[in-house]
Amino acid sequence: MLRFEKRDKTPIQLRVLVPICSVLLGLLMGSVVMLFAHVNPLRVYGAIVKGAFGSAYTFSETLVIAVPLILMSVGLCLVYRMKFFNIGAKGQYIIGAICGSYLALFGPATMSRPLLLTLMMVLGTLGGALWAIIPALLKVYWNVNEVIVTLLLNYIASYILWFFMYGTWGTRGFPLSKNFALNAQLPRILPPPSRLHIGLFFGLAAAVIIWIIIRKTRFGYETRVLGENERAARYAGINVFKTVIIAAVISGGLAGLAGIAHTSAVLRVLQLEINSDYGYTAIIAAWLAGLDPLVAVGISVLLAALEAGGYQIQIVMRVPFGIVGVIESSILFCLLAGEIVTHYRVILTRRLSTPPGSTPRIGKKCSVALDERARGGA
Amino acid sequence: MKFLRISLVVLLAIAFVVGSTGCKTAATPTPTPTPTPAPAAKKLKVAFVYVGPHNDGGYSQAHEDGRLYLQQNDPNVETTYAESIPEGSQSEKTFRDYASAGYDLVFGTSFGFMDAMVNAAKDNPTTKFMHASGYKRSDNLGTYFGRMEQPDYLSGLIAGKMTKTNKIGFVLPFSIPECIREVDAFTVGLREVNPKATVTVVYTNSWFDPAKEGDSAKSLLNKGCDIIVSGVDSPAPLDAAFKAGKYGIGYDMDMAAGMKTPEEAKSVLTSRIWHWGPYYLKVAQSVEDGTWKSGDYWGGMADGIVDIAPVSSAVPQAVIDYVNTRKQLILDGKYTPFDGPMVNQAGKVIVPKGTTMSDADQLNLQWFVQGVIGAIPKSGS
Structure with a gap:
């Protein structure tokens, strides 16, 4: 029989070993499927690694995907600690991209590049924050479930983007804005063709700042108490209203920043497909990182590598695209399943030989001792 | 705990095996983009x-x-x-x-x-x-x-003769000019033979989303449409039409050929199809012999890049004959679906009689002709 017992504290070895084993198990599962598809799994995995880390260019492209993941996942680490389950990073990312792009497309053409870019980033951040305030307010005033609200706001955000792209922001009937002027393009940090941009520094800075907030500040402590027990938090004099709103604003703001940074630096045009699904990947990244913002940086890079390498194997190995999905989902599946082992002690017990209700057998050693005591007493 | 420890050790062992061989593969020179010494002629x-x-x-x-x-x-x-x-x-x-x-x-x-x-x-x-x-x-x-508009027009002729409710449903991915041209050309053909018929447009906002395409088709069928035209990439709208006992008109390839049963194939009146092969061959050969030059190619039925698929046996021979005479006019360059007069939804003549809409205007087309029910979001310039 299997029994699960919640751990008080997860040993550090498990925190490291379990994810590694989960990934390997996922790779094994993927291999089985590949063998059925008559593809050599080792060569495919080799190609993924090579496609994600093989050269300076491919690694920089992996980081291009990692940047929005980092920005969003570190923000999620903060709110998830508070048990405010913001599923809406996608929507906040889209609104951020729309708000920032407004300046890029319709702002004064003569504005200097640093000023325009700063304003774009600020506006994008504010847009994302605004989109996150809605569920936060609903939560603190009427206790409306934030999972539902943030999830549904994702769809609304998507349709707002549709509205603008098929409306006056599109060109000649196509859902594609005019190209961003040079002034509105966030600088890239490596020579072309690399598209890695200074958003990477935003992401790393955000991770460090959030880490400090969580570990070293009163506010970070308050979010954690709030997550553990809201009532206790109220008794302790924590301003729940303020704490929830501020945390939601930080998380939404970072997602908004991710949206406008990716749009302005990588796409350089506003369109329907702006990779907003990274908002869902970021949730997985935050969760796998155990809500630690610094770990989330590493996990984001790994998930980005999986995506970048996944597209690459189509080209190099000529395997069907479905294989990529199978590999990615088996790894994620095993990683999430592995979480059970890190958070719970799995105890394998023999079938109880005594019916429930009678004296439980505690263990061989103890029962021997009991027997002896019984004999001694006789 | 012991069980856990054992399984961890086993997994780690596997890890080492997979890991070491995996690294080896990664290190060996690239798998497929073959840098093999080129044979006589480079492909x-x-x-x-x-x-x-x-x-x-x-x-x-x-x-x-x-x-x-x-x-x-x-x-x-x-x-x-x-x-x-x-x-x-x-x-x-x-x-x-x-x-x-x-x-x-x-x-x-x-x-x-x-x-x-x-x-x-x-x-x-x-x-x-x-x-x-x-x-x-x-x-x-x-x-x-x-110029998919030419087959669109011909399939409109068939739909106009086959509809009983005079309501046609068009499942469209986006309101971009390419898709609007299709609806307009189809409606021109439809109303040429049946001036009372209308076309209702539904957008799926995706090129390929079979579930949504099927739902869109069902909503059109519920509104009384008895022919569903697909402007999207999957056959889902045609499936929905067949299941409702109605007709469908396919897109991209001969969708009747892909149907499971003869009855279902019969419900597909025709398809507007692409024949990219001969064009791709021409382009590849022009690159091989060094004559390739950048430019814009926009071919029609006369080039064979677009066509209509064989028409369903549900369609009477007289209709097929009429479609063929119109097709011949297009092949001879004597007719295009964008010949005037073309009237917009408000009843205003946009393309006067005796003129033809220019290619530039067709490429930026942003209005529906009379007989189309549906709106195009107003776009920037």
């Missing part, structure tokens, strides 16, 4: 990038058929494809990857690849890029498309 390497699965039963498969045609008819080419490439940031890397893997000619088949191809083409001047349905060109980036 032309051609890549295709699809937005959907290569076997989507529609648009991407039509291109895939074209690729196979090219492969079979030109022994001197080597082809490959990448499928399900989203139109976001990933597409640019895909085009760059093909260029740096030594491909000489790369076809991108979806409109949303446009800027990605512009960027990739700029940095890879020796690779030729061809973009379907786009409008941005450079020295090594050409554009191509077909």
